[in-house]
Amino acid sequence: MRWPILRGSPVLDSLRPAIENFRDVRTNIANIVEVAGWMGYEELPLPEFTLPFGIGAGDTKEAIDFILVADSIDTAFTDFSTHEKFQVDFAGQHWSDSDAEFACLKRALDAGKPILDGRYLAKISRDELDEIFAGNIKMPMLDEKLAVLHQVGAVLAEKYDGRFHKFVEACSPRLYDGGNGLIERMAKEFPRFNDVSEFEGHEIKFYKLAQLGVWMLYSTLHTSGKFRLDDPEKMTAFADYIVPVGLRLLGITSYSPELENAINTHQLIPRDSRREIEIRAHCIYATALLAEEVNKLRGPKEQVIIPQIDARLWTHYHTTSWPHHLTQTIMY
Numbered sequence: 547m548r549w550p551i552l553r554g555s556p557v558l559d560s561l562r563p564a565i566e567n568f569r570d571v572r573t574n575i576a577n578i579v580e581v582a583g584w585m586g587y588e589e590l591p592l593p594e595f596t597l598p599f600g601i602g603a604g605d606t607k608e609a610i611d612f613i614l615v616a617d618s619i620d621t622a623f624t625d626f627s628t629h630e631k632f633q634v635d636f637a638g639q640h641w642s643d644s645d646a647e648f649a650c651l652k653r654a655l656d657a658g659k660p661i662l663d664g665r666y667l668a669k670i671s672r673d674e675l676d677e678i679f680a681g682n683i684k685m686p687m688l689d690e691k692l693a694v695l696h697q698v699g700a701v702l703a704e705k706y707d708g709r710f711h712k713f714v715e716a717c718s719p720r721l722y723d724g725g726n727g728l729i730e731r732m733a734k735e736f737p738r739f740n741d742v743s744e745f746e747g748h749e750i751k752f753y754k755l756a757q758l759g760v761w762m763l764y765s766t767l768h769t770s771g772k773f774r775l776d777d778p779e780k781m782t783a784f785a786d787y788i789v790p791v792g793l794r795l796l797g798i799t800s801y802s803p804e805l806e807n808a809i810n811t812h813q814l815i816p817r818d819s820r821r822e823i824e825i826r827a828h829c830i831y832a833t834a835l836l837a838e839e840v841n842k843l844r845g846p847k848e849q850v851i852i853p854q855i856d857a858r859l860w861t862h863y864h865t866t867s868w869p870h871h872l873t874q875t876i877m878y
Contacts, residue, residue: 550575552834555780556722556751563748564827570805571824573832577797579839586843590854592765593861599637599652606772607711610763611662614710616651617759618698618738619691620644621876624787625683629812629869634681643788643864646681654678664702664709667695690876694738701736714763719774721760721781728775732756741877743818745827752826754878758784761853783833783856785826786878787870792859795868798832809871817875825871826878833859 549565552558565573601612623632623643633642636649651661659678660666675692679685699708706712713735718726725731732739739756742749761781767773783789793799801809805821815822837852844850 549573550835552831552838555782557753557757557782557830558834560749560751561827561831564745564750564823565831567746568824568828570802570821571828572800573828573835574798574800575835578832578835581796581798582836582839582843585836585855585858586840588858590840590850590858592854593857599648601652606767607709608662609767610711610714610773611709612651612655613762613766614714614759615662615667615695615698616644616648617755617762618736619694620647620755620758621691621878622687622874623647623685624870624872625686626814626872626874628683629872630683631865632679632681632683632685647679647685650679650681662709664699664706666708667699668703669699670695687874687876694876697738698736705735720777721757721775722777728760729753729756732759738876743823743826745820745823750823750827752785752830752877753782754784754786754826757781757853765853778853779851781851781853782830783852784860784878785829786860787873788864789833789856789859790825790829791866791868791870792863793829793832795863795866798836799828809869812869812872815871815873817873817877822871822873 551562601609623646624630631642632646633640634646634649635641636653641649654661661678670692672688672692675695676685676688679688685691702708702710702713706716714728717728717731720727721729723730733753733756734740739753741752741754741756743752744750760775761784763773764775764778768775790799794801808815833855834852837850837855840855841849
């Protein structure tokens with residue numbers, strides 16, 4: 547069949563080979579239209595990521611620093627052996643997955659640890675990081691997260707006086723702007739954000755954490771005028787473990803029996819393998835098509851951008867017991 551081709555960002559523009567030449571994952575166009583028929587009448591608000599913890603109340607610079615430090619290690623919260631999710635109790639509530647990571651970092655900040663300073667992050671020890679992430683289980687991929695913080699902290703210390711807000715101030719207020727946009731510079735200056743894969747000789751761009759970090763800044767700060775972003779419509783979904791589960795359960799995507807079995811039996815799916823690339827590419831593609839169909843049902847003032855669809859799926863499915871694919875990676 548001829549697949550609708552979506553344009554609008556380097557991420558969407560790169561997907562075509564993985565969509566048209568699929569083997570294990572397919573997007574079901576008819577089911578997208580069906581789901582849009584009811585999802586289009588939901589509120590689909592912009593999430594307020596930092597407000598539960600009061601981060602940066604009255605201090606935009608602290609909010610930017612916290613969000614981007616947390617975003618840099620916002621990856622892999624399921625134990626790859628036991629399949630148990632990382633969770634923690636904080637501020638009278640129970641938190642799971644990346645919410646639990648944010649809670650741990652806020653707990654550390656309240657305890658006086660300088661976790662927003664790149665100079666501290668560049669030298670933080672494994673024992674210190676293990677203590678910060680005290681929860682129901684050991685933080686999955688703790689060593690990889692430690693290496694990321696060392697790398698990110700070193701760049702911040704060398705070029706931006708240790709602070710992410712100074713990096714943001716140095717960029718164009720756009721995602722893509724001839725190399726000076728936020729996403730472009732995050733991917734170039736911080737290798738951990740350069741989330742790309744090769745598929746049949748083509749580079750597929752995902753930029754999960756780079757986009758997610760900017761989305762968190764935008765959704766939390768832009769209404770107050772404290773964060774400017776001129777092209778939010780160029781954001782895509784944040785291809786991770788959870789959103790593909792939501793799409794799969796809604797029938798928007800479907801998997802080959804072999805892939806379905808691999809996921810259900812908790813087999814590791816290697817980073818940059820064909821299956822992993824297809825799961826992530828179809829996640830981005832399907833959510834973009836879903837946003838397009840949803841907007842056909844909404845008035846001019848109710849139009850949504852793709853991350854609002856992503857947020858709808860993530861919030862409803864991130865604590866589900868349905869198995870997600872297991873890939874050991876620092877990229878999501």
